[in-house]
């Protein structure tokens with residue numbers, strides 16, 4: 333197992349915002365006397381303030397489970413999660429909810445993550461009003477959030493179903509930004525979008541980070557996406573991080589055989605190169621006996 337951390341951070345490196353240390357998550361198995369299923373097997377990872385760590389791996393490798401554990405939504409069996417130096421993996425309901433200002437989430441599916449019965453203005457102002465912001469200040473904040481995600485001011489009066497998928501994801505991002513979080517868990521946030529919309533939404537994530545200094549745990553199965561947004565990348569395989577490092581290094585010179593297979597599995601537009609990669613994939617699988 334490899335921890336996603338540099339052994340000797342440069343003196344100018346910002347401090348770690350999130351530290352995941354030896355995390356084990358087990359899910360209860362269905363069926364009498366069956367042992368629990370271990371979805372995470374001692375995962376360690378850190379994210380600095382303002383940084384994007386991309387989490388890649390095939391379906392079922394444990395990416396979402398790790399994101400859910402950071403959000404306090406998955407059962408932590410062993411290990412620890414620290415946020416800004418404070419252990420958060422053992423926090424109870426109210427204390428944990430108080431952290432939702434600081435740690436937010438953007439899910440894959442903008443169609444189901446927004447309340448279909450509420451206008452975009454209400455979706456964005458609700459968390460502000462709940463925390464005591466005045467109506468006038470909340471309305472001003474909604475206008476500024478819509479501007480931040482490049483949506484027109486009149487979007488506030490419309491329902492989510494009146495928007496395209498990309499626009500809805502912009503609303504979901506604005507919702508996540510409402511209370512100025514320092515960390516956003518992005519779980520496959522562009523997978524449901526077509527390619528050109530994907531790249532515009534990815535640009536928006538980067539632009540927001542440059543402006544606000546928010547950090548992202550960016551979960552995706554798509555290597556081109558992870559390359560495009562991440563500073564560092566961690567590769568998950570069967571509940572463990574098998575490789576990690578700078579995004580350019582891990583994606584260009586993967587060291588772990590599983591990472592190499594994952595890279596070769598990504599389609600490329602050139603048919604000759606695609607054929608070549610298919611051959612490389614086959615010989616790697618034969619060499620690994622699978």
Ligand SMILES: Nc1ncnc2c1ncn2[C@@H]1O[C@H](COP(=O)(O)OP(=O)(O)OP(=O)(O)O)[C@@H](O)[C@H]1O
Pocket residue numbers: 359360369371389390391392393394395396397398553
């Ligand atoms: N609530 C649950 N109860 C039992 N098992 C679960 C639960 N959630 C996830 N798992 C199992 O844990 C493993 C990891 O799932 P997880 O969703 O974290 O993987 P993933 O890498 O995010 O996959 P995908 O890319 O398909 O979303 C899988 O084998 C999954 O079946």
